[in-house]
Amino acid sequence: MNKVLVIGAGGVGSVVIHKMVQLSDIFADITLASRRIFKCDEIAASVKERTGVTIKTAEVDADDVEALSALIDKLGVSLVVNVALPYQDLNIMDACLKSGVNYLDTANYEPRDVAKFEYSWQWAYQQRFEEAGLMALLGSGFDPGVTNIYTAYAKKHLLDRIDTLDILDCNGGDHGQHFATNFNPEINIREVTAPVHHWEKGEWVTTPAMSNKQPFDFPAVGEKNMYQMYHEELESLVKHLPEIKRARFWMTFGDAYIKHLEVLQNVGMTRIDPVMYEGKEIIPLQFLKAVLPNPGDLGKTTKGKTCIGNIMTGEKDGKEKTVYVYNICDHEECFAEVGSQAVSYTTGVPAMIGAALMLSGQWSGKGVFNMEQLDPDPFMDMLNKHGLPWEAHELDKPLDF
Numbered sequence: 001m002n003k004v005l006v007i008g009a010g011g012v013g014s015v016v017i018h019k020m021v022q023l024s025d026i027f028a029d030i031t032l033a034s035r036r037i038f039k040c041d042e043i044a045a046s047v048k049e050r051t052g053v054t055i056k057t058a059e060v061d062a063d064d065v066e067a068l069s070a071l072i073d074k075l076g077v078s079l080v081v082n083v084a085l086p087y088q089d090l091n092i093m094d095a096c097l098k099s100g101v102n103y104l105d106t107a108n109y110e111p112r113d114v115a116k117f118e119y120s121w122q123w124a125y126q127q128r129f130e131e132a133g134l135m136a137l138l139g140s141g142f143d144p145g146v147t148n149i150y151t152a153y154a155k156k157h158l159l160d161r162i163d164t165l166d167i168l169d170c171n172g173g174d175h176g177q178h179f180a181t182n183f184n185p186e187i188n189i190r191e192v193t194a195p196v197h198h199w200e201k202g203e204w205v206t207t208p209a210m211s212n213k214q215p216f217d218f219p220a221v222g223e224k225n226m227y228q229m230y231h232e233e234l235e236s237l238v239k240h241l242p243e244i245k246r247a248r249f250w251m252t253f254g255d256a257y258i259k260h261l262e263v264l265q266n267v268g269m270t271r272i273d274p275v276m277y278e279g280k281e282i283i284p285l286q287f288l289k290a291v292l293p294n295p296g297d298l299g300k301t302t303k304g305k306t307c308i309g310n311i312m313t314g315e316k317d318g319k320e321k322t323v324y325v326y327n328i329c330d331h332e333e334c335f336a337e338v339g340s341q342a343v344s345y346t347t348g349v350p351a352m353i354g355a356a357l358m359l360s361g362q363w364s365g366k367g368v369f370n371m372e373q374l375d376p377d378p379f380m381d382m383l384n385k386h387g388l389p390w391e392a393h394e395l396d397k398p399l400d401f
């Protein structure tokens with residue numbers, strides 16, 4: 001019987017659990033653990049009410065490797081699904097190695113004191129996982145995650161060679177708040193305010209945050225302004241598909257979001273270095289998180305759709321070809337199904353699918369893997385069956401910006 005431990009009772013963790021219980025033949029025994037057990041119990045109660053299924057809950061500080069390893073051993077699980085925060089990644093990987101179990105996450109490790117997005121720290125675990133005969137799957141969310149799989153799928157079925165890759169992340173939803181982030185505000189704002197890197201002709205090109213804006217007409221959403229950003233999957237994709245000459249990432253933001261963010265940055269509220277306040281050190285961005293709406297509560301009021309996908313230009317049978325592979329997800333439908341908005345949903349479903357493929361043995365290996373290193377077909381198939389159907393269309397021409 002497969003036993004799995006999910007760590008992190010936030011917006012994404014809630015979706016992972018609600019989706020896992022729908023596949024009881026694969027996820028026979030589920031435990032949800034987090035920093036505060038009452039959050040796990042709330043999710044467990046929602047699952048019980050919606051499906052009648054009982055899951056176990058536990059309290060653990062995932063930064064405490066000994067305590068986490070003891071919990072893994074006590075539960076006897078074979079896989080840990082990490083949907084806590086990126087700060088915990090290395091400690092959870094250490095606990096998995098100590099207990100001899102497989103690992104999955106949805107975001108690359110970040111040190112707390114510097115907003116640095118790179119896989120180097122986690123790739124450094126390759127040898128240890130390989131020697132232990134264990135598998136660590138990195139970035140099984142939507143972006144990273146599904147966007148890596150779309151790229152691998154295009155390479156396998158749609159294009160002989162990929163020359164350019166543009167990942168377009170559009171949230172056309174409206175939550176009715178003046179300013180709120182769709183997932184953990186601290187993680188989201190660190191990412192959005194970081195310098196932009198993109199891959200061009202064999203090297204990283206750096207430009208200032210939010211300095212490249214383009215309008216784009218998204219399927220099912222309409223025209224939105226998107227901004228070029230750095231996103232971690234660019235690093236693994238250009239490593240594993242070195243033929244890619246240019247790789248960029250774009251995300252939509254409304255004018256109100258940009259206006260608030262500019263003011264917050266200008267007054268120092270997005271700083272991640274400690275400042276003294278009334279004799280105590282505080283991190284301004286962590287204080288800001290405490291006063292912003294909780295992303296987990298936005299589901300009730302969010303309306304509209306997300307559209308996330310890849311536009312890839314390359315060659316097929318000797319001719320230039322451009323393909324657009326994307327998913328459209330409706331916030332209200334997600335809320336009706338699992339009680340969460342689409343941003344948590346689009347992350348939680350792929351985490352569940354990655355876990356299902358590992359537990360069923362369809363995806364296996366020894367070492368540390370990014371998603372594009374595995375066969376995209378069973379993952380693409382499960383996306384269609386479990387709430388994130390995709391479409392692939394040929395475009396008349398490549399992007400002209």
Ligand code: NDP
Binds near residue numbers: 011034060062088144
């Ligand atoms: P939340 O902040 O809503 O949830 C994080 C949860 O982790 C909280 O319940 C928190 O506990 C718990 N936690 C934090 N620290 C610890 C710790 N030391 N030990 C145990 N539990 C801890 O975040 P989200 O659900 O929005 O995001 C979860 C993850 O998903 C993040 O890593 C995020 O970067 C990633 N993500 C990935 C995406 C993708 O497409 N790949 C998209 C969106 C998110 P508490 O409630 O007590 O604070």
